Amino acid sequence: MILLSRVVLAILLMYAFPITRDYSMAKNKTLSQLKQDILAITAAESARFAVAFRDLDGGDSLYLDADTLMHAASTMKVAVMIEVFRQAHLGHFRIDDSLQVHNRFASIVDGQPYAIDLPEASWDATAGRLGQKMPIRELVLHMITVSSNLATNLLIDHVGAASVQKSVRALGADKMQVLRGVEDPWAYEKGLNNTATARDLSILLEAIAQHRVVDAAACEEMIGIMLQQKYRDGLPAQLPAAVKVASKSGSITRICHDAGILFLPDGRRYVLVVLSRGEPDRDKSAAVIARLSRLVYDYMATKEIHP
Secondary structure, eight states: OHHHHHHHHHHHHHHHSOOOSSGGGSOOOOHHHHHHHHHHHHTTSSSEEEEEEEETTTOOEEEESTTOOEEOGGGGHHHHHHHHHHHHHTTSSOTTOEEEOOOOEEOTTTOOEEOOOOOOTTTOGGGGGTTSEEEHHHHHHHHHHSOOHHHHHHHHHHHOHHHHHHHHHHTTOOSOBOOSOSOOHHHHHTTOOOEEOHHHHHHHHHHHHTTOSSOHHHHHHHHHHHTTOSOOSSTTTTSOTTSEEEEEEEEETTEEEEEEEEEOTTSOEEEEEEEEESOSOHHHHHHHHHHHHHHHHHHHHHSOOOO
């Protein structure tokens, strides 16, 4: 009878704590071991990876190639969102004011007009509203959650790229460059691109998480927008559903990034940014980002919490 009880108990424990083969079962991984695990994965890849990790409650941080400038792709849209909320807070406009949707923008090179390639309206609702007006808040939502380039350019036209640049500098992102809207062909030909480092993006996200951008209400709204991110094959892909990820990804040719604030079920938070360049297969790079994100999650999930 005692033997049977032990068998039943063992079965119950097996279902309550399923055995896995990833290192989430290992206890008390050190930051040095996490670094070595990340390097072991990235060393096997043809792409170059940059990582910035910071535990917002425990203070741990890890920066690997984090000061290398890369094409920012759509991660720069976090900076645009910050500036939109900052100017709204200053009273330059209301966040619920509307902008006319158009597809004609001026190149930063010589002012020559250009238009961006419009996706299907079923994917990007902004593209289906040409000639109409849309609330600024809705444009920000589309810019972040489906990475609408049209919404992004409309917002940059409204707040000014120079103002976006000034704001990121004020927050301590010293290397990040926001020069222009997206798909400016003449600027691209001349190498005038928006650039970012993993460290600078982590600085912006940390400021939002700690309510140091505009005010607490604005930061919480920005987090709420990023939590609705539709691209989930990077940082969130291998994480438990209970982990909430407020993120912004970005990709163009040979570039694949993801940057986010991650919320554990116990209330702890951390920032993780992974940038990559050099791999033509975006899906492959996204899969590596997902693996690295899982490593960091496992480190956080198993580390000792000191009161």
